[in-house]
Amino acid sequence: MSIISKDISKAVALLNQEELVAIPTETVYGLAGNIYSKKAITSIFETKQRPRFNPLIVHIPSLDYLEKIVDYIPEKAKLLANAFWPGPITLVLKKKNTIPDIITAGKDTVAVRVPNHPTTLELLNQLSFPLAAPSANPFNRISPTKAVHVEDYFKEKIKMVLDGGPCKSGIESTIIGFENDEPIIYRLGSTPIEDLENIVGKIAIKNKKDIAPDAPGMLERHYAPKTKTILTDNLQKAIKDYKGRRIGLLLYDDLLNDEIIDFKIVLSKEKNLQEAASKLYDALHQLDKEDLDIIIAERLPDFGLGKSINDRLSRATKN
Numbered sequence: 001m002s003i004i005s006k007d008i009s010k011a012v013a014l015l016n017q018e019e020l021v022a023i024p025t026e027t028v029y030g031l032a033g034n035i036y037s038k039k040a041i042t043s044i045f046e047t048k049q050r051p052r053f054n055p056l057i058v059h060i061p062s063l064d065y066l067e068k069i070v071d072y073i074p075e076k077a078k079l080l081a082n083a084f085w086p087g088p089i090t091l092v093l094k095k096k097n098t099i100p101d102i103i104t105a106g107k108d109t110v111a112v113r114v115p116n117h118p119t120t121l122e123l124l125n126q127l128s129f130p131l132a133a134p135s136a137n138p139f140n141r142i143s144p145t146k147a148v149h150v151e152d153y154f155k156e157k158i159k160m161v162l163d164g165g166p167c168k169s170g171i172e173s174t175i176i177g178f179e180n181d182e183p184i185i186y187r188l189g190s191t192p193i194e195d196l197e198n199i200v201g202k203i204a205i206k207n208k209k210d211i212a213p214d215a216p217g218m219l220e221r222h223y224a225p226k227t228k229t230i231l232t233d234n235l236q237k238a239i240k241d242y243k244g245r246r247i248g249l250l251l252y253d254d255l256l257n258d259e260i261i262d263f264k265i266v267l268s269k270e271k272n273l274q275e276a277a278s279k280l281y282d283a284l285h286q287l288d289k290e291d292l293d294i295i296i297a298e299r300l301p302d303f304g305l306g307k308s309i310n311d312r313l314s315r316a317t318k319n
Contacts, residue, residue: 004147004161008119011162012126020044022136022150023059023123024164025115027088027172027190028143028281029150030059030133031158041102041132047157050139055105056132057090057173058112061124069112069130071096074181076200083199086116088169088190092177103132113173119164135172136161140224142288142316145170145281170278171308176203188308190277223281224316225288229295231310231317238296245293250283250313252276252300263290273305280309284316 005011011021018037023030031048033040035058045052058069063085066073070093073081077091095110104110112130115121124131135143136150144150145167154161174189174196185193185205197203227248232238235254239247239261249264253271265283267276287295297313300306 002151003155003159004151004163006119006163008123008126008162011123011160014160015040015123015127015131019160020047020158022144022147022154022158022161023120023131023133024147024162024167025059025088025117025120025133026167027115027169028145028167029136029147029161030057030131031136031150031154032059032131032133034127034129035100035103035132036129038100038102041100044132044134045102047154048134048137048139050134052102053105055107055111056103056134057175058099058103058110059115059120059124059131059133060112061121061130062086062114065114065130066093066112069096069099069110070094074178074183076181076183077176077178079199080176080183080196081114084191084195085114086121087114088116088173089113089196090173090175090187090189092175092186109177111175117164119162123162142225142284143172143223143281144285145278149282149285166278166282168278169274170280170282171305171312174308188311190305190308192304193307194304223284223312225284225295227288227292227295229284229297229313229317231297231299231313233299235296235298242294242296246291248287248290248292248295250287250295250297252298254298262292263287267300273300273309276300277305277309280312 018039020033023032072094090113092111147161147163150161169190172189174191175187176183246262251266
């Protein structure tokens with residue numbers, strides 16, 4: 001029996017009972033629970049097999065709600081929130097003491113965002129608490145962008161996936177922290193750095209930290225298929241290097257014709273980075289099911305969303 005449902009009232013009831021519900025967002029599906037329920041938050045970490053040192057993102061229904069979560073909002077954080085919320089940016093800000101330490105991995109900051117998905121905004125507005133919702137996948141595995149991805153991972157472990165259709169952005173939110181009130185990118189994501197810099201000026205990037213990470217998504221290996229995966233600038237050489245193996249290709253735009261390729265997926269024939277981002281994780285899920293010896297991923301142009309996609313692929317290919 002499927003655990004996928006469009007019934008928001010059922011999701012509300014389960015969350016009020018301290019159960020977990022997978023929820024849709026514009027980025028990826030999240031594994032959600034009441035931030036004030038120790039039972040629910042502990043269950044998130046255990047279900048995902050996620051280490052406790054890796055903080056969670058808190059999802060709130062509106063910008064107005066932010067003052068209930070954080071103690072201090074820098075001016076540039078206000079500019080970014082006003083420009084991009086609801087939307088795929090997460091702000092890391094000084095937390096109120098009411099936010100449990102388990103959410104923040106003991107840090108005095110909390111990661112928070114307003115998701116841009118009508119189903120989840122409706123859900124949040126029917127709850128008396130915000131939701132912690134890391135991506136609804138086992139730790140380090142490929143993030144889910146369809147309800148069925150979550151069901152495949154967790155059908156024996158959670159009671160419901162709230163179906164909101166395929167995720168439009170397709171990769172996680174951009175995470176921005178503040179050091180001396182200046183923004184700094186902790187995780188590249190669905191909002192390109194160029195768009196952020198149009199609002200607040202130049203932003204530094206500090207997006208890899210395996211020990212006590214400042215935000216989710218900073219670990220060196222992440223978002224990974226079970227199948228060995230490599231990222232390359234030279235497809236022909238990589239194909240030659242693995243001749244005789246079952247090869248799957250993940251391409252940006254080129255329909256490469258090569259008889260030794262067993263399976264290939266093109267992210268965007270039109271060279272559209274937004275389309276490529278929206279298809280990325282679903283393509284990796286498909287390739288991971290094809291019993292391949294190797295997945296060879298083509299590096300994308302390193303600007304805009306291409307930079308974020310390359311970041312995900314580089315983490316997926318770390319051994």
